[in-house]
Amino acid sequence: MDLPLFAIQPQHVVMAKSLALNNLRVTVRPAVESDSPGILRCLHNAFAPYEQLYSPAAFLDTTLTAATVKERLAAMSVFVALTDADQIVGTLTGFQYSGQEGHLRGMAVRSKWQGTGVADLLLCTVEDHLRARGCSYITLDTTDPLKRAIQFYKRHGYEPTGKIGTYFGMALFEYKKDLGADTRIVRDDLAVTQRSKNAAIQRG
Numbered sequence: 001m002d003l004p005l006f007a008i009q010p011q012h013v014v015m016a017k018s019l020a021l022n023n024l025r026v027t028v029r030p031a032v033e034s035d036s037p038g039i040l041r042c043l044h045n046a047f048a049p050y051e052q053l054y055s056p057a058a059f060l061d062t063t064l065t066a067a068t069v070k071e072r073l074a075a076m077s078v079f080v081a082l083t084d085a086d087q088i089v090g091t092l093t094g095f096q097y098s099g100q101e102g103h104l105r106g107m108a109v110r111s112k113w114q115g116t117g118v119a120d121l122l123l124c125t126v127e128d129h130l131r132a133r134g135c136s137y138i139t140l141d142t143t144d145p146l147k148r149a150i151q152f153y154k155r156h157g158y159e160p161t162g163k164i165g166t167y168f169g170m171a172l173f174e175y176k177k178d179l180g181a182d183t184r185i186v187r188d189d190l191a192v193t194q195r196s197k198n199a200a201i202q203r204g
Helices: 009-019 031-055 055-061 066-075 118-132 146-153 183-203
Strands: 026-032 077-083 089-098 102-107 137-142 161-166 170-178
Touching: 026 089, 026 118, 031 055, 031 066, 031 077, 031 089, 031 161, 077 118, 089 118, 102 118, 137 146, 137 161, 146 170
Parallel strands: 102 137
Antiparallel strands: 026 077, 077 089, 089 102, 137 170, 161 170
């Protein structure tokens, strides 16, 4: 049964997209401390291809340790994407940086789940969370090696601000998105993908 585009829930989208891969449903929820090992595994899996392009200190700060993931869970809103088998396949952190500014960090999706809609679901969920906390815009910082991630954020309305910082010897580029009704655009895109996936499944 087709759902209205603007009424479709992200978990329905990801379920449909995941079924085309491995018959598993993915849901997103706030992380708890017992998720720490799975978050670390997810971060290391997602960023392993870029390790040689990062400075050692930047890679360690990005992929975290048992101590720093615990600190992040205590200080920020960490979300995880899980399969029905309770495997963490994605994670994203958001927090209210100052005033109306929300900030994203730590987006990671396990390699075999990239391109399936998990990242879209995580982003929609965290954007909604920050909007509910009173944020009117969101910023994020990213590095040049993460070209695929940069294109992902651009598709979701994030634009470069021109601010360039440093991150353990690497250039760090800031992106910004003004929050508003544009989340429905994201979900429209997902809904179209869902229908395409459903058609592919039916064609079998």
